[in-house]
Amino acid sequence: xxxxxxxxxxxxxxxxxxxxxxxxxxxxxxxxxxxxxxxxxxxxxxxxxxxxxxxxxxxxxxxxxxxxxxxxxxxxxxxxxxxxxxxxxxxxxxxxxxxxxxxxxxxxxxxxxxxxxxxxxxxxxxxxxxxxxxxxxxxxxxxxxxxxxxxxxxxxxxxxxxxxxxxxxxxxxxxxxxxxxxxxxxxxxxxxxxxxxxxxxxxxxxxxxxxxxxxxxxxxxxxxxxxxxxxxxxxxxxxxxxxxxxxxxxxxxxxxxxxxxxxxxxxxxxxxxxxxxxxxxxxxxxxxxxxxxxxxxxxxxxxxxxxxxxxxxxxxxxxxxxxxxxxxxxxxxxxxxxxxxxxxxxxxxxxxxxxxxxxxxxxxx
Ligand SMILES: NC(=O)c1ccc[n+]([C@@H]2O[C@H](COP(=O)([O-])OP(=O)(O)OC[C@H]3O[C@@H](n4cnc5c(N)ncnc54)[C@H](O)[C@@H]3O)[C@@H](O)[C@H]2O)c1
Ligand SMILES: [Zn+2]
Numbered sequence: 395x396x397x398x399x400x401x402x403x404x405x406x407x408x409x410x411x412x413x414x415x416x417x418x419x420x421x422x423x424x425x426x427x428x429x430x431x432x433x434x435x436x437x438x439x440x441x442x443x444x445x446x447x448x449x450x451x452x453x454x455x456x457x458x459x460x461x462x463x464x465x466x467x468x469x470x471x472x473x474x475x476x477x478x479x480x481x482x483x484x485x486x487x488x489x490x491x492x493x494x495x496x497x498x499x500x501x502x503x504x505x506x507x508x509x510x511x512x513x514x515x516x517x518x519x520x521x522x523x524x525x526x527x528x529x530x531x532x533x534x535x536x537x538x539x540x541x542x543x544x545x546x547x548x549x550x551x552x553x554x555x556x557x558x559x560x561x562x563x564x565x566x567x568x569x570x571x572x573x574x575x576x577x578x579x580x581x582x583x584x585x586x587x588x589x590x591x592x593x594x595x596x597x598x599x600x601x602x603x604x605x606x607x608x609x610x611x612x613x614x615x616x617x618x619x620x621x622x623x624x625x626x627x628x629x630x631x632x633x634x635x636x637x638x639x640x641x642x643x644x645x646x647x648x649x650x651x652x653x654x655x656x657x658x659x660x661x662x663x664x665x666x667x668x669x670x671x672x673x674x675x676x677x678x679x680x681x682x683x684x685x686x687x688x689x690x691x692x693x694x695x696x697x698x699x700x701x702x703x704x705x706x707x708x709x710x711x712x713x714x715x716x717x718x719x720x721x722x723x724x725x726x727x728x729x730x731x732x733x734x735x736x737x738x739x740x741x742x743x744x745x746x747x748x749x750x751x752x753x754x755x756x757x758x759x
Contacts, residue, residue, distance in 0.1 A: 397415050397416060397417075397418070398414065398415035398421075399414050399614065399618050400412065400413055401414070401621045401625055402625070403537065403625040403628065403629060404629045405539075405557060405629060405632060408539075408557045410557060410559050410561070411429075411560060412561040412562075412563065412621050412625070413425065413560070413561070413562050413563065414563040414614055414618050415563070415564060415614070416564065416565050416566050416610045416614060417564065417566045418562075418564045418566075419450045419525075419566070419567065420450050420453065421454060422451055422454050422525065422562050422564075423451075423453075423454030423455040423458035423460065424454070424457070425560060425562060426455060426458065426496060426498065427458040427460060429521075429523065429560040430521040430523065430559050432460060432495055432496035432521060433460060433461065433494045434460055434461045434494060435455050435460045435461070435462050435463070435498050436463050436482075436486055436489075436495055436496070436497045436512075437451060437452065437455070437462055437463065437464045437465065437498045438465050438466075438482065438497060438498065438499055438500065438505060438508070438509040439464070439466055439467075439499075439505060440466060440467060440468070440469040440504070441466055442469060444464065444466055444500065446567075446570055447500060447527065447567055448464055448500060451498070451500055451525065452464065455498075460496075463485075463486070463491065465482060465485055465486070467482070467508065470504070471504050471544065471549075471657070472544075473504065473508070474504050474507055474508045474542075474543045474544050475543050475544055475545075476543055476552070478508060478543075479511065479515075479543060482508075482512050483512070483516060486512075486516060492517070493517055493520055495520055495521075496513075496520065496521040496522065496559070497510075497520060497521070497522050497523070498523045498524075498525060499522070499523070499525065499526075499536075500525045501525075501526075501527050501528075501531070502526065502527055502530065502531045502535070502575075503526070503528065503530055503531040503534070503535030503536070506524050506526060506531050506536050506541070507535065507540075507541050507542050507543065507550070507553070508543060509522070509541075510522055510524070510539075510541030510556050510558070511541040511543055511552075511553055511554060511556070513541070514541055514553075514554040514555075514556035519556065521559050522541075522557075522558045522559065523558055523559055523562065524536040524558045525561075525562045525564075526561065526563060527567045527571070528568075528571055528575055528576075528579055529571070529575075529576055529578075529582070529583070530575075530578060530579035530582055530662070532563050532565075532579070532617055532620075532621065533582050533583055533620040533621055533624060534579075534582045536558070536561045537561065537621060537624045537625055537628060538624060538628040538632075539555045539557035539628070540553060540555060541553050541554055541555075542554075549657075555632070563617065563621075565610060566610075568608050569608060573606075574661065574699075575661065576606060576608075577606060577663070577664075577700055578661040578662065578663025578667075579663055580598075580602075580605065580606065580698045580700070581644075581664070581666045581667040581670070581695065581698070581700055582663060582666065583605075583617070583620045584598060584670070584691070584694055584695055584698070585643050585644055585670060586620045586623040586624065587620075587735070587736065588670065588674075588732060589640045589643045589730070589732075589737070589738035590623045590626070590627065590640070590736065590738070591619070592734070592735050592736025592737070593736075594616075594619050594620075594623070594736075595694075595735050595736055598616060598694065599694055601616070602694060602697040602698060603697065606698055627640065639728055639730065639740055640730055640739075640740070642730050643670060643730040643732070643738050644666040644669035644670030644671075644672075644673055645669060646669060646673075646727060647668065647673070647716075647748070647749070648662070648665035648669030649665070649669075650669075650716050651668060651669065651704060651705065651707070651712075651715075654707050654711045654712065654715045655705075655707075663700065664700055667695045667700035667702060668701050668703060668704045668705075670695070671688060671691050671695060671702045671703065672704055673729075673730060673731060673732065674687045674690075674691040675688040675756065676729075676748065677731040677732045677733075680731065680741070682732070682739070682741070683731065683733060683734055684734055687732055687734060687735060690735055691735075692758070702758075703757050706754055709749060709751065709754075712745075712749050713746060713749065717745055724744050725744070726742040726743060726744055727743060727744070727748065728740045729741055729742070729743045729748050
């Protein structure tokens with residue numbers, strides 16, 4: 395197929411390709427047919443994405459001989475719930491979708507997680523394909539096989555591991571993605587470099603503005619490498635015992651901010667950006683990373699327009715959000731630090747050690 399590069403995710407008999415190109419959306423049908431052998435497709439999307447891109451995907455699936463059933467769920471993470479799952483099961487049964495069907499997720503990480511969990515559970519599991527349409531979904535959510543929905547008690551509390559048969563990325567769809575969403579996705583791209591690959595981090599530094607403007611010449615190879623990094627990490631540790639932990643760089647405090655803010659007003663990537671800069675600072679303070687690590691992170695993330703300082707919430711609120719074991723205030727957390735740009739590591743720290751008293755005096759903005 396024209397101008398498409400491939401990243402392979404190596405997971406034994408569950409291995410699959412990630413195909414990345416520009417303007418390739420109309421070629422997805424034959425790829426899905428080949429990867430799944432399915433005769434019908436449940437195309438799951440949200441209205442804003444479906445309106446723009448579902449027709450092209452549908453046409454291509456039909457050309458490849460598949461019958462297409464389109465299902466739309468309301469936009470927003472609040473939709474990623476069990477009620478939507480039940481609605482989708484109902485609609486899929488009513489449409490007569492059986493084991494010869496594939497679930498195709500067309501959208502951001504929300505659609506991917508919800509559709510993936512439907513695919514993992516419908517008729518005890520049917521094939522699944524991801525067509526991610528946000529930067530975050532392309533480099534992060536669509537890779538690794540984690541699928542889940544939220545419960546009122548918390549995010550992603552019910553889910554499964556269900557690897558897709560194919561991830562199909564057309565970077566052209568990012569043109570309609572709001573700039574703020576785009577930037578938030580690049581936080582995860584920067585994270586991939588910071589934790590795993592110093593040369594890649596330097597490449598993102600060279601081209602930050604071009605990337606944010608979606609210059610395909612820069613964007614395709616960068617997204618490809620970011621996908622490859624996540625794929626490498628996941629291949630080494632599919633079920634998260636060791637190295638996969640490193641992907642949580644910036645997420646310990648990032649999640650704490652999201653939680654303390656009630657998941658309002660802040661995009662996930664923005665919270666991760668703040669958490670990552672803080673991780674750089676803390677790594678320097680603990681004598682683990684060389685001076686300048688924090689500044690390099692802050693300066694690159696700042697060029698994407700991302701926030702680089704944790705908000706001034708009361709320390710108590712942070713410590714509360716950091717506590718995993720509610721009974722013990724001193725239980726340790728595996729906190730992700732940097733040894734340097736390009737190499738992350740874990741250290742066991744208590745919440746109070748992660749965010750020592752007086753932390754706010756060291757904020758730079
Ligand atoms: N499974 C994993 O490993 C994993 C990893 C990270 C995040 N996630 C999950 O991913 C979700 C967040 O993903 P997200 O940031 O992609 O959010 P999202 O799916 O909510 O998409 C963000 C917004 O962009 C819109 N949008 C998507 N593509 C568009 C396009 N091409 N043009 C115009 N608008 C578009 C969506 O409609 C939505 O309003 C969360 O539910 C999170 O839990 C999962
Ligand atoms: Zn993340």
